[in-house]
Amino acid sequence: MEDYIVKWVASGVVFWATTFLLVRNLFPNRSFDFCNRIVSTIHASLAVSLASLSVQDWSCPACPLASESSPWQMKTLAVTLSYLIYDLICCLFDNHVSLDNSVHHLVSIVGIGAGLSYKMCGSEMVATLWITEISSPFLHARESLKELGIKDTDLNLVFDILFAVIFSLARMVGGPYLTYVTLTADNPLLIKAMAFGLQLVSAFWFYKIVRMVRYKMGKRITPKRIVTRELKARK
Numbered sequence: 575m576e577d578y579i580v581k582w583v584a585s586g587v588v589f590w591a592t593t594f595l596l597v598r599n600l601f602p603n604r605s606f607d608f609c610n611r612i613v614s615t616i617h618a619s620l621a622v623s624l625a626s627l628s629v630q631d632w633s634c635p636a637c638p639l640a641s642e643s644s645p646w647q648m649k650t651l652a653v654t655l656s657y658l659i660y661d662l663i664c665c666l667f668d669n670h671v672s673l674d675n676s677v678h679h680l681v682s683i684v685g686i687g688a689g690l691s692y693k694m695c696g697s698e699m700v701a702t703l704w705i706t707e708i709s710s711p712f713l714h715a716r717e718s719l720k721e722l723g724i725k726d727t728d729l730n731l732v733f734d735i736l737f738a739v740i741f742s743l744a745r746m747v748g749g750p751y752l753t754y755v756t757l758t759a760d761n762p763l764l765i766k767a768m769a770f771g772l773q774l775v776s777a778f779w780f781y782k783i784v785r786m787v788r789y790k791m792g793k794r795i796t797p798k799r800i801v802t803r804e805l806k807a808r809k
Contacts, residue, residue, distance in 0.1 A: 579652050579690055586656025590617070594664065606668045608721050610661070611714040617657045618710035624650040625704040628696070636701040636752055639759040643689065643696025650700055654707075655686045678775045682706075685768030695765050698756050702772070705744045705752060712737035726793070734790055738783050745776040 590613060597609045628647045629635050643651075662679045689695045716733040724730055749772075756769040 576648070576690075576693070579648055582649060582652035583656045583659070586653055587660050590657050590660035591664075594660075605721060608718055610664055610668065611718050614661065615711050615714045617654070618707045618714070621650075621654050621657075621703055621707045624653060625700040625707070628700040630697060635704075636698050636755055638697055639755060640695060640761050641697060643693050643699075647696030647700050648690060648693070650703070651686050651690055651696070654703055655683065655690070658683050658686070674775060674778060678772070681768050681771045681775065685765060685772065688762065688764045688768065692762055692765070695756070695761055698752065698759070698761070698769075701752055702756075702769070705748045706772070706776075708744050709737055709741040712740060731790065734787065738787050741783060742780060745773075746780050749773055749776050 593616065594609060594613045597612045598606075601609055601612075628644070628650045630644065631637050658679050662676070662683070665675070665679075686699065689699045712733055716730060716737055719725065719727075719730050719733065753769050753773040757766050761769075
């Protein structure tokens with residue numbers, strides 16, 4: 575791995591940790607998780623922007639396949655790698671560790687680290703970064719609204735639906751395609767394994783999201799049916 579990339583990753587970890595401390599200072603009455611989600615939203619917005627600027631050919635965003643990474647792609651991936659390292663450590667401090675999220679972080683860290691070490695697969699990896707982060711702001715918004723007391727409201731439902739739709743399209747439409755082209759291209763075995771692992775995690779999360787949407791819609795529909803029955807009974 576290039577020395578300048580190592581420096582970018584190290585300084586990035588410091589940057590994200592400092593950003594968290596600043597947010598924590600601005601919102602002293604909010605939870606650790608709430609402050610961390612603000613940092614995560616900043617990263618997601620930055621990652622999508624940098625990934626978009628890193629695309630070399632918008633007619634084929636993942637092209638050229640299995641090619642040497644450009645300096646801009648390397649720096650973009652270094653920013654996200656530093657964030658993932660920070661966030662994994664941050665979750666340990668919060669005592670809020672989930673197995674699926676930890677696996678996602680470890681797979682992503684190993685995958686991006688491998689890509690930076692090989693100095694290749696930049697096109698595929700920034701496309702993956704775009705796909706995986708595009709739904710993140712909506713995820714963090716829906717969770718943050720709960721702490722703000724805006725739960726089981728129309729606004730909260732809007733963010734639930736937006737997150738579910740964007741996640742499903744990105745991870746279960748774009749994701750499988752990107753996994754396929756990564757597996758079939760002349761990429762190192764480790765990167766292929768990490769691409770497949772990330773898609774498995776996405777599929778598991780998709781299953782959980784479907785259950786969440788069914789539960790939320792069920793809670794909405796059931797009271798309306800009860801009210802309708804009561805009105806009919808009165809008549």
